[in-house]
Amino acid sequence: MTSIHAPLIEMRNIEKHFGSVIALAGVSVQIYPGECHCLLGDNGAGKSTFIKTMSGVHKPTRGEILFEGKAMQFDDPRDAITAGIATVYQDLAMIPLMSVSRNFFMGNEPLKKFGPFGFFDHEKANRITMEEMRAMGINLRGPDQAVGTLSGGERQTVAIARAVHFGAKVLILDEPTSALGVRQTANVLATVDKVRKKGIAVVFITHNVRHAMAVGDRFTVLNRGKTLGTAQRGQITPEELQDLMAGGQEMAELEGSLGGTV
Amino acid sequence: MADAAQPPSMADERVKKMSGLRRALIRPELGGIVGTIAVFTFFILFAFDSGMFSSQGVLNWSIVSAQFMIIAVGACLLMIAGEFDLSVGSMIGFAGMSIAILSVTLGWPVWLAILTTFVLCIAIGGLNGYIVVRTGLPSFIVTLAFLFILRGFTIFLPQLIERKTIIGGINDVSAGDPLAWLFGGKILKGFFAWLGEAGIISTFERGINKGQPVVDGIPMLIVWAIVLVIFGHVLLTRTRFGNWIFAAGGDAQAARYVGVPVNRVKILMFMFSAFCATVFATCQVMEFGSAGADRGLLKEFEAIIAVVIGGALLTGGYGSVIGAALGALIFGVVQQGLFFAGVESSLFRVFLGVILLGAVILNTYIRRLITGER
Ligand SMILES: Nc1ncnc2c1ncn2[C@@H]1O[C@H](COP(=O)(O)OP(=O)(O)OP(=O)(O)O)[C@@H](O)[C@H]1O
Ligand SMILES: [Mg+2]
Numbered sequence: 001m002t003s004i005h006a007p008l009i010e011m012r013n014i015e016k017h018f019g020s021v022i023a024l025a026g027v028s029v030q031i032y033p034g035e036c037h038c039l040l041g042d043n044g045a046g047k048s049t050f051i052k053t054m055s056g057v058h059k060p061t062r063g064e065i066l067f068e069g070k071a072m073q074f075d076d077p078r079d080a081i082t083a084g085i086a087t088v089y090q091d092l093a094m095i096p097l098m099s100v101s102r103n104f105f106m107g108n109e110p111l112k113k114f115g116p117f118g119f120f121d122h123e124k125a126n127r128i129t130m131e132e133m134r135a136m137g138i139n140l141r142g143p144d145q146a147v148g149t150l151s152g153g154e155r156q157t158v159a160i161a162r163a164v165h166f167g168a169k170v171l172i173l174d175e176p177t178s179a180l181g182v183r184q185t186a187n188v189l190a191t192v193d194k195v196r197k198k199g200i201a202v203v204f205i206t207h208n209v210r211h212a213m214a215v216g217d218r219f220t221v222l223n224r225g226k227t228l229g230t231a232q233r234g235q236i237t238p239e240e241l242q243d244l245m246a247g248g249q250e251m252a253e254l255e256g257s258l259g260g261t262v
Numbered sequence: 263m264a265d266a267a268q269p270p271s272m273a274d275e276r277v278k279k280m281s282g283l284r285r286a287l288i289r290p291e292l293g294g295i296v297g298t299i300a301v302f303t304f305f306i307l308f309a310f311d312s313g314m315f316s317s318q319g320v321l322n323w324s325i326v327s328a329q330f331m332i333i334a335v336g337a338c339l340l341m342i343a344g345e346f347d348l349s350v351g352s353m354i355g356f357a358g359m360s361i362a363i364l365s366v367t368l369g370w371p372v373w374l375a376i377l378t379t380f381v382l383c384i385a386i387g388g389l390n391g392y393i394v395v396r397t398g399l400p401s402f403i404v405t406l407a408f409l410f411i412l413r414g415f416t417i418f419l420p421q422l423i424e425r426k427t428i429i430g431g432i433n434d435v436s437a438g439d440p441l442a443w444l445f446g447g448k449i450l451k452g453f454f455a456w457l458g459e460a461g462i463i464s465t466f467e468r469g470i471n472k473g474q475p476v477v478d479g480i481p482m483l484i485v486w487a488i489v490l491v492i493f494g495h496v497l498l499t500r501t502r503f504g505n506w507i508f509a510a511g512g513d514a515q516a517a518r519y520v521g522v523p524v525n526r527v528k529i530l531m532f533m534f535s536a537f538c539a540t541v542f543a544t545c546q547v548m549e550f551g552s553a554g555a556d557r558g559l560l561k562e563f564e565a566i567i568a569v570v571i572g573g574a575l576l577t578g579g580y581g582s583v584i585g586a587a588l589g590a591l592i593f594g595v596v597q598q599g600l601f602f603a604g605v606e607s608s609l610f611r612v613f614l615g616v617i618l619l620g621a622v623i624l625n626t627y628i629r630r631l632i633t634g635e636r
Contacts, residue, residue: 055519076521077521081520089519093516095509095516097508098509
């Protein structure tokens with residue numbers, strides 16, 4: 001499974017157009033099992049759009065997706081989740097009026113059978129939710145607490161815990177640490193590391209080069225809908241990565257004017 | 263979301279323990295329970311002797327409440343799924359007329375007329391839903407269009423075919439029809455006869471019915487109401503599909519991201535709303551023995567008000583079938599109670615307006631408690 005030569009997901013020349021907007025103009029990336037693949041780039045570079053084609057939210061306008069070597073058509077996110085691809089979206093996909101455990105299992109509710117009927121197994125859902133949240137370092141008041149009453153960071157943690165629970169083969173994280181405190185961030189990075197060692201592929205989007213360097217095996221930089229290439233860990237320094245992300249030259253000028261504090 | 267700017271909270275020691283009262287407030291049924299108690303207390307204190315608590319009186323407001331409940335269950339699940347159906351009232355008129363035309367005018371067996379009407383109406387409900395999810399238009403507008411379209415046909419068709427707007431004679435053709443009994447029959451007749459003999463409920467004192475109980479059974483209408491309420495409640499709170507209903511109404515995009523088939527859920531709920539309207543219409547047609555072009559007028563609003571009194575949010579994603587059923591009960595008891603007490607019936611509308619406003623304000627407050635917004 002952890003063969004370095006067989007990518008789990010291969011994205012070939014993915015294009016995505018929204019009307020007249022070209023969000024992705026031909027992006028190719030390979031994701032291997034057990035690697036943490038960092039996706040970096042400026043705001044609006046197309047990172048979220050790219051992972052959404054991977055998770056079945058968007059159908060690519062052009063290009064091919066190979067999953068475990070076979071051409072794959074995800075018609076909606078359900079297919080991707082069934083295939084073992086779980087995602088933490090940038091806007092989290094949490095419903096404030098629903099309880100934490102209902103959110104946690106939304107779309108994948110555990111069932112208890114009564115004859116031919118399957119009923120929502122609330123007990124199991126509550127138990128697993130509490131366990132998984134505790135494992136992420138957050139003590140919930142109760143599994144029936146509404147997500148709307150959680151802080152931004154706590155919500156993000158629920159979303160991550162949910163994806164880790166359901167991501168059997170691929171875990172996609174779109175800026176999962178943007179609202180997290182120091183301890184929770186460390187926790188998420190440690191989780192990424194743990195998950196990767198189990199042979200699961202992690203796609204990790206971040207703006208923070210230090211976070212990327214901490215867990216990343218390979219780094220792909222997107223810029224205005226195109227890739228600037230993929231670099232291996234050790235082939236690139238944090239400074240070079242930062243430069244690439246910001247489109248190089250302008251950043252050097254900016255940094256100069258800020259006295260090198262960025 | 264504005265979350266990114268918030269500092270993450272670390273520990274929950276900082277969260278104040280919720281008081282029991284606040285916890286109770288967070289139940290959607292609260293308004294319905296309080297309202298039901300208040301309404302019964304009021305009528306027991308001020309109108310106990312009016313006859314509304316005799317066996318006949320109880321049956322009277324139970325039937326009216328059951329009618330409201332049947333359409334409230336459909337409206338409730340649909341509202342929680344984030345949509346409205348303003349065509350319920352017209353659908354009731356249309357379904358009744360369809361049964362009458364098929365069975366009386368065209369001479370079909372009644373069971374076939376009923377089945378065909380159910381299929382037709384559920385299909386129209388599905389069409390409502392399909393248009394809403396396909397176009398992304400507010401369901402308010404789409405179903406408003408169907409309110410007029412269906413009402414128009416309900417008035418036009420009987421005039422075209424029979425040159426009148428009321429078609430009667432259904433009781434003659436429905437006698438002995440098994441499916442007709444399912445909507446117009448009564449159960450527990452033996453039990454009520456025994457109650458009458460034992461002197462527990464009153465009996466007729468003269469005439470051909472002498473000695474028989476005044477109330478001789480539970481109409482199937484009430485059975486339908488109870489079955490639909492239980493079905494709706496279990497579906498919503500105990501099943502996977504129920505979780506999808508909440509999710510579809512809470513945030514359709516978020517629900518889609520995690521694989522909830524939002525469009526399917528919404529279309530099915532439109533179909534269920536149409537099903538409930540057709541059950542209402544069939545019971546009504548069997549009870550009256552006729553179908554009229556003006557049946558069901560304003561029922562969509564009454565259903566929505568019952569649902570809102572029951573604690574559902576107009577914006578979707580939150581509510582309770584039990585609450586909606588209590589809302590319908592409040593409705594029936596107050597409407598018939600005022601009638602028994604001899605109060606001018608137009609005052610019922612004043613009551614409706616006031617209680618609607620009160621319920622919406624209470625719900626908004628509760629919503630803030632749940633989501634922690636200010
Ligand atoms: N549904 C959509 N309709 C139209 N345009 C879109 C849509 N989604 C994204 N875009 C556009 O595509 C481009 C890429 O957006 P995307 O969200 O992928 O950027 P991003 O790299 O994730 O940025 P950020 O770092 O800010 O999250 C943007 O110009 C955006 O306006
Ligand atoms: Mg993004």
